[in-house]
Structure formats: structure tokens, C-alpha cells
Amino acid sequence: MKRLAVFTLILMLVIGIAYAKEYEVKKKAGEYNVTVKIDKNPPVVGDNIMTVEIKDSSGKNITDAKVAVDYSMPAMPGMPAMNYKTNAELKGNVYKAKMNLSMSGAWNIAIKINRSGKTTTAKFNVDAR
Secondary structure, three states, rough: OOHHHHEEEHHHHHHHHHOOOOEEEEEEOOOEEEEEEEOOOOOOOOOEEEEEEOOOOOOOHHHEEEEEEEEEEEOOOOOEEEEEEEEEEOOEEEEEEEEOOOOEEEEEEEEEEEOOEEEEEEEEEEEEE
């Protein structure tokens, strides 16, 4: 009976890890409400797929903006700063981008939303493993 309980506990733990939720952060960028989801939680070294949903104050999806993702790691002793940029493409009502994190550690991410000639930014940090 004890073996069955231990097996069940291990199985639940493995299933929980396999179906872990994606990383999600909500930020305000000017007049927009921005929800960012990254397919892995925590983000990993290598490719991570990012989904960016932008809504106005009334909750309507914004689909006519240009969205860029800037991600960087600050300089450390013996290592220069790393700065990368990728454009997000509109897919339905959300913007999608592939972000390739080159090493583990703390990354700064800025979602730049350009609409009607005005740029607003949502910033957050992730810790890649």
C-alpha cells in the first residue's frame, strides 16, 4: 500500500511538471493593458515563444500596432552586455515572437508598442534557466 502511495505521488509530481503553466506577466504601457505569455515557465536557454496581447482601456484588442521585443542581459565581470531585438507578428488578436535567450540568468525585456506614431513600452524581467 505504501508503494502505491509513493508511486501515485511521484506520478502526480511528474504530470504537474509536464503540464506547468506558461510564464505570464501583466503590465500597463501608457493607455494599454499588456499581457505577455512565454511558453516555458521559467523561460529557458534557447528558443522561447512569446505571445503579447494588447488591449485598450475598454478591453478591445489592439491589432494595428507594430510590436518589437528588446531583450538584454547587463554586463558582468568578464562579459559584455548582450542586447537582442525581434519583431512580433500579428497572429489573430495577439502578437507572437521567438526570443532566443543565449544564457541562463536575469534578462530585461521591453515590449515596444508603436501605434499611430507613438511608442509605449512595457518592461519586465525574467530569470532564464
